[in-house]
Amino acid sequence: MILVIGGAGYIGSHVVNRLVETERVVVYDNLSTGCREAVNEQAIFIEGELVDEKRLTQVFSLFPIKTVVHLAAASVEVESNENPQLYYENNVTAMLVLLKVMRAHHVKNIVYSSTALTSSPANEPLNEQSYIETTNPYARSKYFSEQILQDYTMAYKMNCIVLRYLNGSGTQIEDLVNAYSMALETVAKNERSFKIYNLGNGQDYSVKETKEKETITKSDSHIEDTPVFIASLQKIQQELGLYAEKNLQRLISDTWNGHQIKNFNF
Numbered sequence: 694m695i696l697v698i699g700g701a702g703y704i705g706s707h708v709v710n711r712l713v714e715t716e717r718v719v720v721y722d723n724l725s726t727g728c729r730e731a732v733n734e735q736a737i738f739i740e741g742e743l744v745d746e747k748r749l750t751q752v753f754s755l756f757p758i759k760t761v762v763h764l765a766a767a768s769v770e771v772e773s774n775e776n777p778q779l780y781y782e783n784n785v786t787a788m789l790v791l792l793k794v795m796r797a798h799h800v801k802n803i804v805y806s807s808t809a810l811t812s813s814p815a816n817e818p819l820n821e822q823s824y825i826e827t828t829n830p831y832a833r834s835k836y837f838s839e840q841i842l843q844d845y846t847m848a849y850k851m852n853c854i855v856l857r858y859l860n861g862s863g864t865q866i867e868d869l870v871n872a873y874s875m876a877l878e879t880v881a882k883n884e885r886s887f888k889i890y891n892l893g894n895g896q897d898y899s900v901k902e903t904k905e906k907e908t909i910t911k912s913d914s915h916i917e918d919t920p921v922f923i924a925s926l927q928k929i930q931q932e933l934g935l936y937a938e939k940n941l942q943r944l945i946s947d948t949w950n951g952h953q954i955k956n957f958n959f
């Protein structure tokens with residue numbers, strides 16, 4: 694059985710839609726930015742706060758959880774500068790609570806959602822070892838969480854995969870869902886390892902190319918020429934076999950639709 698924390702959110706609800714095809718799934722979510730209606734009917738839904746150790750313990754006691762997919766986070770960079778306490782509590786303290794409860798129930802497998810850990814433009818695609826520069830409490834909370842996961846994986850012989858979304862403009866949702874499926878297959882192999890994989894589409898686009906697709910959003914988006922960084926997908930392609938579709942039109946429409954859904958429903 695798989696526990697998806699944050700499974701009522703934008704990415705989580707899509708991951709759950711895929712997982713219920715083959716697995717029994719429990720979704721745990723406080724609905725702070727998620728939407729109850731987005732949770733697939735085949736999944737068991739439990740409303741709860743991640744930092745609530747007692748409630749989380751009940752969930753692990755009630756269900757035979759084998760693997761955790763952790764997508765729950767406060768994730769607005771600007772807000773994190775204004776209220777770092779919320780970000781460190783929600784993203785770091787809650788992670789420690791989750792790991793404590795997992796250990797108490799001998800649950801060893803976790804797939805964690807991280808984010809781009811740099812804002813520096815680069816000439817080369819960034820790989821998983823590239824220079825890390827965290828510029829806000831949100832990014833730092835993800836960085837600290839990665840470090841905690843690495844330490845726990847080594848000390849307590851866990852299986853952990855971190856998926857880092859590197860493309861600022863977003864990724865196509867289908868590719869993300871595929872990545873989660875592959876990551877789950879990999880942690881289930883019980884190799885007791887900690888791995889980080891970049892996600893993205895491995896390509897940047899010029900401002901001109903992006904402007905030309907403005908009809909998708911039907912708005913004058915005033916796109917500015919800002920520095921770009923792109924993800925090297927070599928590792929995830931070689932080790933998990935994930936190949937992302939390089940299609941600017943679909944990337945913009947998926948990202949735009951995601952924002953519309955969030956603004957309307959969530």
Ligand SMILES: NC(=O)c1ccc[n+]([C@@H]2O[C@H](COP(=O)([O-])OP(=O)(O)OC[C@H]3O[C@@H](n4cnc5c(N)ncnc54)[C@H](O)[C@@H]3O)[C@@H](O)[C@H]2O)c1
Pocket residue numbers: 698699700701702703704705721722723724725726727728741742743744763764765766767768783787806807808809858863864
């Ligand atoms: N969407 C992106 O482009 C993107 C980019 C980089 C990283 N990520 C990461 O991917 C994950 C999912 O992103 P998303 O876009 O689906 O976000 P989202 O806000 O739509 O989903 C997050 C879900 O987690 C829940 N949640 C938050 N804090 C919680 C808590 N303390 N206890 C229980 N539930 C809680 C929310 O209610 C929501 O359903 C996040 O960890 C985010 O940081 C997303």
